[in-house]
Amino acid sequence: MSINYNERIPNNVDLGQNKQLQRALEHWQPKYQDWWREMGPVNSDGYDVYLRTAVSVDSKGWAHFDYVKMPDYRWGIFLTPPEQDRLISFGSHKGQAAWNEVPGEYRSTLRRIIVTQGDTEPASVEQQRFLGQNCPSLYDLRNLYQVNVEEGRHLWAMVYLLHAYFGRDGREEGEALLERRSGDPDKPRILGAFNEKTPDWLSFFMFTFLTDRDGKYQLAALAESGFDPLSRSTKFMLTEEAHHLFVGETGIGRIIQRTCEVMKEHKTEDADKLRALGVIDLPALQRYLNFHFSVTLDLYGSEVSSNASSFYSMGLKGRFEETKINDDHRLANVEYPVLEPIGDSLVEKHVNAAMALNERLRDDYIKDCQAGVDRWNKIIEKAGFTTRLRLPHKGFHRRIGTFAESKISPDGRIVSEAEWTHKETEWLPTVADHQYVQAIQGRVTEPGKYANFIAPPARGIDNKPHSFEYVRFN
Ligand SMILES: [Fe+2]
Ligand SMILES: [Fe+2]
Numbered sequence: 001m002s003i004n005y006n007e008r009i010p011n012n013v014d015l016g017q018n019k020q021l022q023r024a025l026e027h028w029q030p031k032y033q034d035w036w037r038e039m040g041p042v043n044s045d046g047y048d049v050y051l052r053t054a055v056s057v058d059s060k061g062w063a064h065f066d067y068v069k070m071p072d073y074r075w076g077i078f079l080t081p082p083e084q085d086r087l088i089s090f091g092s093h094k095g096q097a098a099w100n101e102v103p104g105e106y107r108s109t110l111r112r113i114i115v116t117q118g119d120t121e122p123a124s125v126e127q128q129r130f131l132g133q134n135c136p137s138l139y140d141l142r143n144l145y146q147v148n149v150e151e152g153r154h155l156w157a158m159v160y161l162l163h164a165y166f167g168r169d170g171r172e173e174g175e176a177l178l179e180r181r182s183g184d185p186d187k188p189r190i191l192g193a194f195n196e197k198t199p200d201w202l203s204f205f206m207f208t209f210l211t212d213r214d215g216k217y218q219l220a221a222l223a224e225s226g227f228d229p230l231s232r233s234t235k236f237m238l239t240e241e242a243h244h245l246f247v248g249e250t251g252i253g254r255i256i257q258r259t260c261e262v263m264k265e266h267k268t269e270d271a272d273k274l275r276a277l278g279v280i281d282l283p284a285l286q287r288y289l290n291f292h293f294s295v296t297l298d299l300y301g302s303e304v305s306s307n308a309s310s311f312y313s314m315g316l317k318g319r320f321e322e323t324k325i326n327d328d329h330r331l332a333n334v335e336y337p338v339l340e341p342i343g344d345s346l347v348e349k350h351v352n353a354a355m356a357l358n359e360r361l362r363d364d365y366i367k368d369c370q371a372g373v374d375r376w377n378k379i380i381e382k383a384g385f386t387t388r389l390r391l392p393h394k395g396f397h398r399r400i401g402t403f404a405e406s407k408i409s410p411d412g413r414i415v416s417e418a419e420w421t422h423k424e425t426e427w428l429p430t431v432a433d434h435q436y437v438q439a440i441q442g443r444v445t446e447p448g449k450y451a452n453f454i455a456p457p458a459r460g461i462d463n464k465p466h467s468f469e470y471v472r473f474n
Helices: 020-040 104-127 136-167 169-178 201-223 226-267 271-274 282-300 306-313 358-380 417-427 431-439
Strands: 048-053 064-069 335-342 343-350
Touching: 020 104, 020 136, 020 169, 048 136, 104 136, 104 169, 104 201, 104 335, 136 201, 136 226, 201 226, 201 282, 201 358, 226 271, 226 282, 226 358, 282 306, 282 358, 282 417, 282 431, 306 358, 335 358, 343 431
Parallel strands: none
Antiparallel strands: 048 064, 335 343
């Protein structure tokens, strides 16, 4: 199937018939292009990148591969097709027809939900801006760029909703999404984890494994929304998100595999010796995992939250796989357990399930992360080593919610300030870790070659051979 890359704003929302929306988006598009040039991947405008592009939204049609210059990527607006007679499946409107217009009384709440999701998309592109300069291979560089263009398109998806359904306020929010900057103290991105740095490829893979997975769970909860355009936008975004998680999981898996090969070959697990051999020791990997996991857990918000409860009862944001859950989907008389530090122990409390929706989504997310960590551990086990990676306790290193005031160890004990200070360098990445990981980053651009700290992937993208030229620099 061929693509018309010149079509100004590709879409399946009948943009041609909606002059007002067209004007709004055409006004926004040049500002978006400016933002991409200023904050997107550095020095990449002229590169031909072997990218996957959405052609249509049906299951076969959306993954079309070809060489594309990223500024010409087919940014556009794609919603999954409407489900006939869709009903709202939870909250106080359960059983009513899903909305195709914004319910007036929920307008500002819904706008805030869309803006908060939308803000994360350009933020991650900004965080990853410089990584291309130190790519461990062409294969990885292409994957980075694929993630970047899709996050850009996710911004489009949210801006479309703002423009199409929120009038002038929506247009202003659309502009503001291009004005905030990740990590900028004066105009930061809305959520904490999206203001952290992603200075090296270990951080990038942890980010895509952990923080993009938060994206998956947030999008899945929004895909349940009673506001049908939001549901359909986020459903399509989820199909793209799966690749981001794949990049993260296999990226870390390949680092682990390479480390294990060197441990075997040199019969050593000593961190200093491994560093002298140019690979990343497993304890350092564990510390990076601890850091990225804990900052991502904060994205779910407080364990007990009246906001989350309102979003649910309004029918705006559901639970993960809402329709597969066997309860009344209103939650007035349902309970959910949350942990609370009391004295020197963590005590389980049962609270109203609607108030604990953030915690429930976080727990669903943790299970999904654990499955990935188990797969990483299989690589270590297969290599014959007994070290295992572990997700830290959910209270570890948290800044938001019930654990924020306590010091919790990775194994889930409340510890003294003194123990925390003593152990922090075992639990979180140290200055030396960062320096070392950054020092071994290099730019590998010869087709089929990989940086020393990472193994080649099991197979190529779109079944291409190892030596495939995923990026042409021209
Ligand atoms: Fe995204
Ligand atoms: Fe993503």
